[in-house]
Amino acid sequence: MRRLDEVRGMATLPDVAQHAGVSTATAARALGGYGSVRESTRQRVLDAAEVLGYRPNVLARSMITGSTQTIGVVISDIENPFFRRSLRGITDTARSRGFEVLLANTDEELEKERSAVSLLAARRVDGMVVCPADAGDRKHLREVIASGTPIVLLDRRVSGLAADTVGIDNRKAARLATERLLSLGHERIAIVTGGTPEIRERLVRPDMRGVERLSATTVGSRAAGYRDALTAAGITMRPEYFSANGFRREDAVSEVHLLMDLPQPPTAILAFDSIQSLGALQCFRERSIRCPEHVSLLGFDDAEWADLVSPPLTVVTQPMYEIGVAACERLLDRIGGEQRSPVHDRLPTVFVERSSIGPPTHG
Amino acid sequence: MRRLDEVRGMATLPDVAQHAGVSTATAARALGGYGSVRESTRQRVLDAAEVLGYRPNVLARSMITGSTQTIGVVISDIENPFFRRSLRGITDTARSRGFEVLLANTDEELEKERSAVSLLAARRVDGMVVCPADAGDRKHLREVIASGTPIVLLDRRVSGLAADTVGIDNRKAARLATERLLSLGHERIAIVTGGTPEIRERLVRPDMRGVERLSATTVGSRAAGYRDALTAAGITMRPEYFSANGFRREDAVSEVHLLMDLPQPPTAILAFDSIQSLGALQCFRERSIRCPEHVSLLGFDDAEWADLVSPPLTVVTQPMYEIGVAACERLLDRIGGEQRSPVHDRLPTVFVERSSIGPPTHG
């Protein structure tokens, strides 16, 4: 009669009920704390559960209630400073509200994202926090939302998707950072994006359509902000100053080398995330380039090491933990039944000036 | 007849069966790819599933099969460099074998660990990778194992628990690191452990019992290795050279300040993880202490920034990703039914010498 239990040793509700000499319904009431149960029987059931080491099977419960008390988180890489800090915000919030977190990495690959979303949906998570890959179709996300599972987008915005978004104003932050560089006298400012070459092509196009379509993505928005600042200052963009060739540190290192090999190398570099900053720093070290004397470096995200490298890095900080918290809260509200139309939270950034930027040596 | 579906829009197997004009059994066979189904009906079912956007309910399947294809991971902090890298190893391995990962942070708090383990058990995960808190009873772990859910311990070893362990030989690694410092001529070597004050007390006790009991924990093992090296060199340990007062960077900073305020400050510091290294570095910067001229610094774990701080940090590297992979593989093997007695994997460490250590100035 206890097939699985003999193997896994898990006591079930009928086991407890039998041990306490009551029906499963009564046992369920006593354990679940609903309905009304005589105090003496309640105690008897609780004791029986204790003795048998009973643990309710959440799966069975979920089948009835339709809720799994679980949210799925789909991000490109837990090791990325932005995501790991946000993830912490998400897990802390979820946990405090009684939800569990199912995790999936995508490495910015659309195919992995699709399968992750599909798997999480099959697992009937109550909702998802997704940081969508920069390109490709969003049918899989649309389907999930259509089926009634809310999705909150992290960091990135996808047009035409009925989902809440939480992030920062990337375009503005990048514009402000670029303007600071301009105000120091820099005119040859390069960006190291940590994006794909495709992004670069789109950005370089003379019509604005490229930028507009891009503004849905983080890299695109930031690139657009960079472009805004240059345009406003009357400086023409140079395509060779756009680095976009992968997400890893090695990619950034070689990209910055390429930049410095240019006949007219940039006098300042704007790195789009802390991996890119690290890559630039490593390149500088390899070439014995002094920063900020020879080149200025300005990065996104205040990593744990940002104030301890040499020189201490000037950065645009985004409230990563708070973004995670906000995203999770929004999602839990939706799961709780909130109905209003999608909202797009934009959390404030902070500019932290340290010593990695200065006036250009030859401008 | 479709109560939940009208809300969540999820098609069920009976829906698909009805749409295809077959029984649920046949639909299940066609979708599940087992039994024998006529090719034409199979196609009809598949089409119906496609049309209705059918997604199998994994929960219901799990109830039958008794397997959730999910593992739980209980670690102290995803943001910690060691854990986040290991976690990546775990998730990659799990995913490649068709398993999902349920995540929980404990912040080294036993209570959180207990509730996390209990929740995961209630969710019927097929197994868990746990990095147990350094102290306290292990009843919760023992219960889970007794109920038939395998556990693999990450990094730390718990005596008397029938669980596999994956980590490094912490005692040896610490001994080797200390010996290197000794060989440079250092005699006043301090450790910054990132542990609790209790650990310190136990280690200082004149009898060996303290150390022995500690050797089950990471900090304890490393402290023991440090002690081994000093003892072998005929140097008496100084209790004031043990820093153990929390896990955060600020804690480390103030501990190192305390160390440097000593009448006889250490000439070398051994930091037990990269957070502690960062703390030491920050303290040095605050006091304008030059490293390695004034103090040598040797750390555990080769963080992404270790070669880019100044001075580039000398470290003992552990193969964090591989530890995660090994732990997950071991666990999946157990889940697969492997029966042999617990094994304890010890992966090799690598000593990476950079420029943060040198001979003492006055020895």
Add this chain to the structure above:
DNA sequence: GCCACTTTTGAGAACGCTCTCAACGCCGTG
């Protein structure tokens, strides 16, 4: 000691799936 009323209890359906078992139609063979 009887009736209306409340509290406590149990039987059993439902959730969505898997899987056993028996039945069905179809074939060739004796």
Add this chain to the structure above:
DNA sequence: CACGGCGTTGAGAGCGTTCTCAAAAGTGGC
């Protein structure tokens, strides 16, 4: 034409819960 064998199909039980509904057991007033 009866028979065994095979591929295909459907009915229905079961997984461990929750929850509805009705029956049983108490409770108090008269």
